[in-house]
Amino acid sequence: MFPLVPNLISDELNLIVALVIGIAFGFILEQAGFSSSRKLAGVFYGYDFTVLRVFFTAGVTAMSGVIILGYLGWLDIDFVYINPTFLQSAILGGVIMGFGFIIGGYCPGTSIAGMAIGKIDAMFFVAGGLIGVFLYAEMYPWFEGISNATALGNIRIFNSIGISQGLFALIMIAVAVGAFIMTTMIEKKVNPEGPAKSFNNTYHRLAGVGVLTVGIALLFLPDYKERLFTKVSNEEFLHSHSVKEMTADELAFRIIDKDPKLTIIDVRSSSEFSTMTLPGSINIEHKQIFQKEFSEVLGQRHKKKVFIANNENEERTAALITQELDYDNVYILCNGLPSFMNTIIRLEPETNECSFASTSNGNVHNQIVKLDAKQAIDTERFRTKASVTIAAMIKEAKNSMTKPTKLIKKVAGGC
Amino acid sequence: MKTTYMNPYLAGFLLGITLLATIVITGRGLGASGAIKSAVVAAVSTISPNHAHESKFYSENLKSLHDNPLKAWLVFEVLGVIIGGFLSGVVSDRLNFVTERGPHITNTMRLGFALIGGLLFGLGAQFARGCTSGAALSGMAVLSTGGIITMMAIFGSGYAVAYFFRKLWM
Structure with missing residues (x-):
């Protein structure tokens, strides 16, 4: 461009x-x-x-x-x-x-x-x-x-x-x-x-x-950008184009596991991002997805790029734009970041299913979705552990946060 | 024999394409008064570095031009304008040391008014952050509110006072 x-x-x-x-x-x-x-x-x-x-x-x-x-x-x-x-x-x-x-x-x-x-x-x-x-x-x-x-x-x-x-x-x-x-x-x-x-x-x-x-x-x-935004915000488009979803448990597991093939992309505003975010995530606001400097991050094909935001719709828009820009291996966090915090950190699981059928083939995920009695216990045990670990990791990430946002590098001009 | 000028619409189209190419390649528009500013900043900071250091205007501009006011985009662009204008003069056989004036004034008057006009333009361009090329034309290409307002102000005030200065030109 x-x-x-x-x-x-x-x-x-x-x-x-x-x-x-x-x-x-x-x-x-x-x-x-x-x-x-x-x-x-x-x-x-x-x-x-x-x-x-x-x-x-x-x-x-x-x-x-x-x-x-x-x-x-x-x-x-x-x-x-x-x-x-x-x-x-x-x-x-x-x-x-x-x-x-x-x-x-x-x-x-x-x-x-x-x-x-x-x-x-x-x-x-x-x-x-x-x-x-x-x-x-x-x-x-x-x-x-x-x-x-x-x-x-x-x-x-x-x-x-x-x-x-x-x-x-x-x-x-x-x-x-x-x-x-x-x-x-x-x-x-x-x-x-x-x-x-x-x-x-x-x-x-x-x-x-x-x-x-x-x-x-x-x-x-x-x-072009407005056109893409309008295109992906369209109800019909939202329903006819699926995005792979990742459950809170799978994401939590991968975070604790320090999965090298995971990139969390926080599409909230930079002020929200600097107040609290998940460990290891990078901040790319909606409008910045088009920027050249992020093409490197988004273009890593072997990495799962998980979009997080305050609700699933925002995640979905960002993910769909990313897909329209021909990047793949894109995921969204099921039900958004607040739900993740409730389920994993506060241990108040939300019963909402992911609104679209998940096509994720991660092993962890599949085990957790089909909850039988034994797995329910396993899940609870995992979450109890995860809540402590991830809460600590979030705190640590916040303390060590350097200025992560790259501002738009404007061209100098003027007469 | 002097050749005639280019059809204005064709010239405008070519100028528009040049401006578009500038925006596409460099992300900025054309300009002219910025180079004049660079020249002033360079001259003052060479002649009186202390004065330049103490003045907010010069020190701010020196900072934004990385202490080298002549190594600026617009300075190189304006050097190009001189070369391009000269080449065009050669091609169309228009090179000549002349003073152009209206029929009812003397050469000296014309040169005095040219100096005053230039002074006003230099001053105004500082307020408007650009002249006819940098603010008005480039501003119109990217639909900048300020650029378009400046454009309307330039032509508006020109037409408003044209009557009083008609003797200079007709």
């Missing part, structure tokens, strides 16, 4: 990538005419709408690509840098930059492209940019407050306004296409000799229809 940074591309190589991407970026900016301040300023006066055309087409293209790759499961958006939102300074900064755009005729990226082909005004703009940053830095004590106010985190626009990602994308595309049509009409009036004069109408109309079609398709493309 992409992105390749931070796991597959080293920091050094990433700088080479940056250089190559920059070359493409600069070449396109210059080819589009963004090295010309008069062309750029035209967007505000109606004589040349190149900025709007290039900018919105680029934004819509990249946005659609991100959504499509996210749907296919090729791009993990949790690793992608989402510009954090600081409401007040986002507006203030934008307003100041709007003035800068009108007065200076460039923005930083375009001024660098302009400078590259010898535009002297672009060089002055870049020099101004350096002074602007310097002033901000020197006055930072005054600006710090407003700069960091209303920190809303890495929020995304469709969540902020409460619609689906696909619907927002479609609206964005419709607005862009509408703006293209309107501004072309305006430009032809204001500046009959403007760039719109040479447009090929047939191609442009076809492209417009094509883009709107993509927009409608985006409406039906949820993110």
